[in-house]
Amino acid sequence: MFSSLSRRATVLVSSSLVVAAAATLAAMQDAHRPTEAAPQAGAETVPNSGPADRAPSAAGVHPRPGAVAVCDQAGEDEVIRVPDAAAPEGGRPIWVHRPPGPDSADLPVLYLLHGSTGTHHDIIDSGVGEAMDEQMCRTGVEFVIAAPFGQEVGGADTEWGDAVDDDYRIETFVTEKAIEAVEGEDRRPRELRAIGGFSMGGYGAAAIPLRHPDLYAQAISWAGYFKVDDPSGTFGRDTDAHAPDKLLDDPEVQDIRFMLIEGTEDRTPLQQGSIHGEAERFAGLLRERGMSVRTLFPSGGHTYSAWKPTYPDAVAFLTEGWSAAPGPAAD
Template sequence: MKNRWQPSGLVGEKRPRRPLRAFAPPLLSFVGALLGGALVTVGMTPGLSALLIALGLDIQRTQMLTALFCCAGAGFCGGLVGRRLLGAVPASLLLFWSAYLQDFIGAELQPVHDPGGQLEPLNVGALIHTVLMLLALALLAAFAGCAIGEVLARVLCDPIVQTWQLLRSRQRLAALQETAPLAVPKLAPPVAPQPRPLAFMGSWLLAALLVVSLILAAGSGDLFLFAPDTGIHTPPVIHTAGRPNKGTVVKDSFASPSLHGQRRSFLVYLPPSYNTPAGQQQRYPVLYLLHGSPGKIVDWVTGGKAEQSADTLIDLGKIPELIMVFPDGNGRPGATSEWGNSGDGRQLLENYVAIDLVHYIDSHYRTIPSPEDRAIGGNSMGGFGAANIAIHHPDVFGFVISLGGYYRAEGLIWGNDPAYRRANSPLYTIASNRRSQRLAFFLGAATKDQPYYSDTLQFAQVLKKLHVRYTLDIEKGYHSWHVWEVQLYHALLWLHWGQSSPQAS
């Protein structure tokens, strides 16, 4: 007679298969990721966005980072509830698409114009590549969130479930011992587990997606440093007959005496006529553009579109041709350089720019070597550095372009001497250096960029009181390359080469 209390693993009747049971955990993960991600989006997005903006990010990067955070949150909820990547990841990507990506694509498909109103054509290939990078970042965020959620579920839930299963198995074993016959039933031979085709294919698919996502995400640095739409639109097409309409950017380097013989690389923009037969006897004014922190020599070309703006304005005949130099201002590890001479005298970046670099450029390129044809500018830390260097060297530079800058010495590089900090604070040194009051300043700020907006207005009041000529350009926006791109375009139009100072506005 068949034993009705026969436990699993003993010879006897087989339990009926439940095919739908295999789909329950992925489905639970999918639903948990959708609901949890929606709650994260509604509950945490406003606070996270406010925090990122307060830290200095612009609205474009803030929206991208917030969407990635919500994607990770959805993955976390799916991993916590159902512990299945195959359920949590699709739901997280669906949330990322609906909350951010579809609006981003729609915005990029709209006509985009440069600050002068010229149409910037859409680069479809660049848009597709950017969308793939964003999807890769979202997939990695979902992977990470789901993994954390699954681990947390194991730590918190498994002890409870295992304890309940142990108690239940003891109860069943006790009941079996009371009712089972004395004869020991024959044990069934162990059966090797058979791989499930769907699970096998799914694991390989997830592995492939992870590898591809890592490869795509490795090239996404510009999305975080500049803006998600960087490079999606190409320079305006201006039909010019009979002459080149594009400049060239070359890389150069030299050993700086001020930096103890250290070799520093930099980029140089050469105007369209520079390498033509007609331009061989021509000399050009020079604009030095300093990057912010963190930064590198390509920032003004990639993020600020300096090359594009110069090409367009030259081609339209709105500005004369010029040379632009993009130096490297990174200093010792662990501290921003501030483009200054450090308090201990061991890092003389100001001397590198104002003396060594200027001398090298004038010696190796066809420049007009006079302050009236030499300008220095920058963004953020570079804006501070441009003002500080120019005030210390009014015999070298005649024009200053400070965008999103500040005007008091900040950072560890200056040391602890208050007098030295004050000597490197343009807000104070402009009043005591009468020769520097002949400089002309272009000050750029954005309405939602604090504290730089207030710093710029304060410095403008000092210039006004001292009767120093300046132009104040206020744009709507944040501490971002979108603002600095517009303001550099305006600054290139503002420069009046060969004059001691242009008209203020």
């Protein structure tokens, strides 16, 4: 969802959006789309060093502001289509934006999750690729962007999760198939893998790394919420296992770095309450545990016009973490 519309409209409109998304995917050769491939201020706590076996052992990426390839040549787009019976036409697409040059295991990856009524096309059409290219040049650290499609054929509000009745397995897709498709043989260490998202994707960007701390070291939530808000009953009664605010006491999650971004006018309704105040509430829980968190409260509501001005801060945040990360382990 990338407008000021209530996310409670999801159940009513997501079925039609999924059908529309399927039709749109069939026209991906359009000149305005990537080609499809076959198969202001923030506050931060003192970062927790985390478990000893995760402490960086060597220098990570080396920033070269203004001197990386993307400064001279735009990143390259493709859409990878991965088989998935719960997706329209039996395939789940992933938009991938790569900086110029060969891929490698020491090139960071940012996975981006869309909102409840959206698709990966919303992320593409918002200009994320071009905007992030600019920030990569500015910071001197290039990275891959990967945005999977998180809807299902029945039109349910998936919450980026695995359905309790096993009708769809979106979380498993993100944490397994998407990583395999995007990274291939150049598997990244978790220190060079981040996850972010918008609205429902902002919820997923908090819940998924807390449930899979072995996969992600950094998370950015734009307009997310940090309790379960599950109108389609994706999780059934097992809600605590999917609630970010209930998952913070596991020692394995203590070194995950969080950035929480919430528009000052964002009052998008949830089943209980609204998104307003969620970033501040969750940041307080993180700080109580000595975890690293940075918050931003840009002017505006639940729209890209509020979120886009935060990209420089978001990329600077990621670059800090990636610059301190170890390189890939030797074979």
